[in-house]
Amino acid sequence: MSNANGARRVVVTGMGAVTPIGLNVADLWASMHEGKCGVTELGGFPVDDLKILIAAQIKDFDPKVRLKHFQRDKLVMHADRYSWFAAAAADEAVRQSGLTFPVADPYRSACIIGSGAGGLTTYEQSYRALFLEGKRATHPLTLLRIIGSSASAHVGIEFGIKGPTFATCSACSTATHAIGIARDYIKNGVVDVAIAGASESVINYGTMKAWQALHVLSPEGCFPFAKKRNGTVLGEGAGVLVLESYEHAKARGATILAEIAGYGMTSDAKDMVNPDIEGPREAMRMALDDAQISPADIQYLNAHGTATTINDANETRAIKAVFGNHAKNLAISSTKSMTGHPLGAGGGIEAAACISAMREGWVPPTIGLDDPDPECDLDYIPNVGRKLDVTYAMSNSFAFGGLNAVLVFGPPPA
Amino acid sequence: MDEVGTKIVEILKKHMKEPRDDISMSTPLTDLKIESLDLAMIVFDIEDTFGIEIPYNANEDVEDFKTVGSVVDRVKELVAKGPAAAGAKA
Numbered sequence: 001m002s003n004a005n006g007a008r009r010v011v012v013t014g015m016g017a018v019t020p021i022g023l024n025v026a027d028l029w030a031s032m033h034e035g036k037c038g039v040t041e042l043g044g045f046p047v048d049d050l051k052i053l054i055a056a057q058i059k060d061f062d063p064k065v066r067l068k069h070f071q072r073d074k075l076v077m078h079a080d081r082y083s084w085f086a087a088a089a090a091d092e093a094v095r096q097s098g099l100t101f102p103v104a105d106p107y108r109s110a111c112i113i114g115s116g117a118g119g120l121t122t123y124e125q126s127y128r129a130l131f132l133e134g135k136r137a138t139h140p141l142t143l144l145r146i147i148g149s150s151a152s153a154h155v156g157i158e159f160g161i162k163g164p165t166f167a168t169c170s171a172c173s174t175a176t177h178a179i180g181i182a183r184d185y186i187k188n189g190v191v192d193v194a195i196a197g198a199s200e201s202v203i204n205y206g207t208m209k210a211w212q213a214l215h216v217l218s219p220e221g222c223f224p225f226a227k228k229r230n231g232t233v234l235g236e237g238a239g240v241l242v243l244e245s246y247e248h249a250k251a252r253g254a255t256i257l258a259e260i261a262g263y264g265m266t267s268d269a270k271d272m273v274n275p276d277i278e279g280p281r282e283a284m285r286m287a288l289d290d291a292q293i294s295p296a297d298i299q300y301l302n303a304h305g306t307a308t309t310i311n312d313a314n315e316t317r318a319i320k321a322v323f324g325n326h327a328k329n330l331a332i333s334s335t336k337s338m339t340g341h342p343l344g345a346g347g348g349i350e351a352a353a354c355i356s357a358m359r360e361g362w363v364p365p366t367i368g369l370d371d372p373d374p375e376c377d378l379d380y381i382p383n384v385g386r387k388l389d390v391t392y393a394m395s396n397s398f399a400f401g402g403l404n405a406v407l408v409f410g411p412p413p414a
Numbered sequence: 415m416d417e418v419g420t421k422i423v424e425i426l427k428k429h430m431k432e433p434r435d436d437i438s439m440s441t442p443l444t445d446l447k448i449e450s451l452d453l454a455m456i457v458f459d460i461e462d463t464f465g466i467e468i469p470y471n472a473n474e475d476v477e478d479f480k481t482v483g484s485v486v487d488r489v490k491e492l493v494a495k496g497p498a499a500a501g502a503k504a
Binding site: 075078135136137139140141 | 455
């Protein structure tokens with residue numbers, strides 16, 4: 001398989017997630033079983049004149065509880081909320097992996113945690129203080145909270161990672177790019193272990209205004225592939241994996257959750273908002289080629305499925321172009337129907353969903369799908385999840401700007 | 415301890431990992447295990463509380479911040495000059 005040219009195989013040994021429907025992977029997965037929807041009335045700040053009044057917000061996350069055992073990173077409590085989510089998800093993934101950090105050779109570990117927008121809420125609060133409240137100074141840690149690499153730095157400090165540590169940034173493909181790059185670093189022998197994923201927390205007045213102005217948010221809900229869909233719903237959270245070379249995981253007797261069998265990335269190079277078929281299609285093909293499997297080997301596809309009119313129809317066409325006749329047999333779902341759109345973090349949370357589906361033999365649904373759009377005529381697992389043996393799963397992430405990234409997850413190497 | 419002193423001790427305690435109750439004017443800041451970044455946050459809080467601006471650069475050793483008493487003296491001096499003299503906006 002993926003070691004045909006002597007490159008190393010890369011496996012997942014830990015998963016972590018913070019989402020509006022579960023503050024860890026177990027709770028997230030239980031919510032997906034229930035078909036729980038994380039979209040609620042927008043709150044937590046003055047909504048003033050906003051027209052869009054719903055979002056999938058995380059309401060019960062307490063960093064003082066969740067991160068109180070952090071030892072090496074003394075400043076995590078002062079970080080932006082997006083870094084808290086990243087730290088909590090990374091911590092969960094690390095615990096599950098059973099790996100002791102720092103690893104024996106800390107230069108052989110990587111920490112790649114991306115974010116579409118970093119500490120955007122800190123920006124907003126600081127500008128409010130400066131421009132509206134007439135404050136003379138911002139909080140001294142403002143800069144450290146804002147920078148988009150702060151989550152990777154916080155996590156890297158806590159776990160003593162001294163190898164490649166940085167953030168990826170590709171809007172809604174951010175986490176998938178981070179996981180893909182980390183996988184390639186391990187595959188090519190740059191490092192043996194990586195913590196990779198992304199985090200996002202941008203639900204504030206200014207962000208809502210900016211998205212509202214783009215007219216892609218739904219005032220009612222996130223209904224991927226449905227006839228009634230009329231836009232996406234902003235979410236927030238983090239999804240982080242622990243990756244290792246197969247040899248590294250095997251040598252320490254780790255429980256291997258899955259293999260990252262393939263990775264593909266392309267860019268439409270065409271349009272900032274309108275997705276193309278070619279870019280997503282080629283990214284899916286590349287990921288299949290990389291995994292050295294054929295389209296018919298995939299049983300479950302976690303779609304990008306944002307519930308915008310154009311994405312879901314376009315993604316359906318791209319899936320048909322790649323999978324041909326098998327497209328009709330493929331179980332597809334958009335878990336964004338439950339989590340909302342966690343923007344850059346999406347691919348990390350959805351990776352956890354794919355791996356959980358493979359491990360349990362159960363695929364999560366697309367909720368809110370009573371009346372499908374005739375243009376979206378595949379099996380999107382409407383409303384209720386189902387039992388299904390999944391050997392290979394694919395996860396799609398397609399971002400504004402036409403930035404596409406696709407992962408293929410396979411079973412633990414025999 | 416006067417009002418300025420009490421307020422400053424409260425701010426210091428807020429930024430200490432293990433706040434203690436035996437802080438006096440002669441307590442050296444080094445005894446409070448305050449690191450450079452903590453100091454930046456303490457200065458921010460003091461400026462905010464008293465509406466003053468404290469000339470301070472994290473790259474330099476600051477004589478004014480040796481003991482709790484020296485911080486209190488400096489703050490009183492700046493408060494006496496008034497917000498305008500200290501360059502504060504409001």
